[in-house]
Amino acid sequence: MKFGKILTIGIGESSLGPEYWKRLDMLAERRVNLPKDSPDIRAHLADADCILTGFGVKVDKADMAAAPRLKYIGVLATAYGKIDVASAKAKRITVSNIAGYSTEAVAEFIFAAILEHIREVEKGKRQAREGNYSESGFNATEIRGKTFGILGLGSIGSRTAEIALGFGADVRYWSRTRKPEIEAKGAVYEAADSLIPKCDFLSLNFALTKETEKFLNDKRMQAIKRGAIVVNTAPMELVDIDALERRLAKGDMTFILDHSDEMTPEDLKRLSKHANCVIYPPIAYVTKEARMAKQEIFVGNMESFLKGSPKNVVN
């Protein structure tokens, strides 16, 4: 089975490699590509049975009403908040997203950022470039034997736990549900408020929900151990920025973040003032392997749907 007509909205040519465009085109009679705000979208909905959207592209009830043949919406992102999934469900339209493609990328980056900090890697490289080959003045520490806390043990949190166990850390986690398979490997379950004051390393791996928004509130922020290193590779909405700034001002902990692209210039400016706040571009989820997996899942979702066993369905 094939689609009759694929309409892509807001998916640039470079979003997929040529080999994936080729595989995708084998799944349909024809394909029309339109930018996100094209006035031609409505007209092209009339005979499209497949819509593919990029990150943040809206598909609402009216769009679906204008697309009587529509049976599949594929989102080239994890977030699908702009798709009216309830209306799609009512109309028996399958909506699939892509999830989990960057699990390994993010988990490994957490250690890249921690190790850079505790081993003074940037300083080491710079010093050697300047011709100074002395180890004097380096104050490094190790991960082994330290308490490594993880808040949120989804796929990224679980991989983070496994890697931390490989380093020989005392891994403790809190999550909405217990994860026996990670506990079997050596991670210990502990209530967040009991865990936070113990951690030498603390990784935030919650999905952003009403329950996790500002989870790191003022009370928890002040409870973090002196000298601890906190890494947030999740959205900064998990953190009370005012509380973070107050704690950073004490100079007795380090906060590392990479969702800088989603922050306001004001918040970035406030945090950048503090040398103990290490800010990265959003590079935790960016690897060659993640990019490949993203495309593979996206096209694979379409293939699975056409074979009658849809995958990664969100509605």
Add this chain to the structure above:
Amino acid sequence: MKFGKILTIGIGESSLGPEYWKRLDMLAERRVNLPKDSPDIRAHLADADCILTGFGVKVDKADMAAAPRLKYIGVLATAYGKIDVASAKAKRITVSNIAGYSTEAVAEFIFAAILEHIREVEKGKRQAREGNYSESGFNATEIRGKTFGILGLGSIGSRTAEIALGFGADVRYWSRTRKPEIEAKGAVYEAADSLIPKCDFLSLNFALTKETEKFLNDKRMQAIKRGAIVVNTAPMELVDIDALERRLAKGDMTFILDHSDEMTPEDLKRLSKHANCVIYPPIAYVTKEARMAKQEIFVGNMESFLKGSPKNVVN
């Protein structure tokens, strides 16, 4: 039991923390400290029953002849080549060194250096400091699923294997002797010349011996896989520098080293020219924990000797 008189030679005040000097002084009636080349050494040997030496301090047969009461020589280093251990043995003098104190420090640094490179961490930090919060242009890769080779599976190589297994790498090693306990965890034994061309990551963890000197010769250097990352936290005598420079000039692999302090200015200059040679000061073995362990082992060796169960004896 206590020592009568400890003579320290070439151990600076700052080599041990005050708490370790205190513990040490509880082990003897008195202590005399002399610098490495002091003319007073010979006179003080007469009644010393314990000599403690810093790195590279010579204690030869004549010194021992001048120290009729000597029963213990403690070396505050792993290397003890300047001590005439055969003469010491003949005179029933115990020689203890300190080994293994930096195992974890070095193994963790190997991953710090690899992750810095494959995640472009230095570039990320710099870019964010300059106010650029875009992930565009980053070309990162992951450790998981890659072939991670280790040459030399002593204590550091073994810990490197364990950490790499935590990252989900396909870990392969070659060593003089097989290590069933690491194989049980998932590492695979493979002949060096079969292993080298397969590795995406290759860590040199040999001790320097006649057999391992210039182990990475021209043939092996040219056999390294395109795109591979080679990390040497061991002495550069393991590597044929001419061969390395020829391979670096091809621009298709990365070599990371940290024993820069032991290299000639000429060799450093030759290698620094190549952007794909990443040079660090000798910081792999430097951590707070390693420094503590070093002192602990040094004083612990003395305590064990006095209790009649000498440890870390090298003769």
